[in-house]
Amino acid sequence: METNVQRDLSSYIGRVLRDHFGKGPESVFVTLGHTFITCYLRNFLSPMERVLLEQDQIVTILQTRDLLMKNLLPEITAYLKIATGVEIREVYYDWGLHNRSGIIVALTSEPLPHAGEIAEAFTGKEQLHEEIEKISIQVEKIPEEMFSYKLNMRTILVVRNGILVAIEKEFIRLGFSESLRIAKRQLEKGMLHNDLHFESILGTKVVDLFVDWDFGRDKSVIVFIVNPTS
Missing domain, CATH: 3.30.70 (Alpha-Beta Plaits)
Structure with missing residues (x-):
């Protein structure tokens, strides 16, 4: 079941990416588990990036996104801390350009109060x-x-x-x-x-x-x- 914190973070991530990239993701799926926050982005590719991708200019897209994310990460980190009430220790991100997808992962300094159960043992x-x-x-x-x-x-x-x-x-x-x-x-x-x-x-x-x-x-x-x- 989605919590208010998940809905809040999903809305925020979508809005802040749209404000800085010109186009936000179609959807953001937020998961809170123990000391982990993941934000899975779907259908996230601007019209200009689509043209660059068609020309196989993947490195150009990644370099541009890295520059934008460097400026965004302090703001995102601060908001995650406010929304969850927990110190954010590390933030990672990556893109699946072929799927128009992306991920933002945050590791917290202590367990999240609104976190769901996670499995340390799983098949495979x-x-x-x-x-x-x-x-x-x-x-x-x-x-x-x-x-x-x-x-x-x-x-x-x-x-x-x-x-x-x-x-x-x-x-x-x-x-x-x-x-x-x-x-x-x-x-x-x-x-x-x-x-x-x-x-x-x-x-x-x-x-x-x-x-x-x-x-x-x-x-x-x-x-x-x-x-x-x-």
Whole structure:
């Protein structure tokens, strides 16, 4: 059942994105689970971005959105804190341009008072971790820690800690964080998207897949949006 907090956050996210991007998402699905907030955006692509996407200018779209989100994140973080009454520790985001979708994920410093139940045990969890480890080691290294949770029937969230290799840390130190982020989106996210095992592991269709990194914390969040299973 949707709470007032979820409706409030859904309305706010839709409005603030429309004000800054010129077009907001058609719908925003907000999930509150333990110390996690996810905002799943559907049909979010401006007319100009549609033209760029048709010309395969994906990097241009991502760079522009990153610039806008840098300005937006402090405002979004402040609003999430006011709406939930809990300190916001980290915020991640990613886009599924091919699906005109997106995700905003916030991690809180303590459990949310309005949160629903989440499942730490779910079908395919161990195999999911093994598959993500296989991909991680091809583009960086095996995570030092990995946690995953099923927030609801459609949302599975994976948190990886300790994934950066020495060369990546040096790029970050030299000020090339944005270039590294774009490269990892192209490479690592592409490998996650092209992995044919996730659907058989989870026993359902993967509708959307998102990934983002916090280089300062050496941390990454992956979100699977799946078809609900009975």
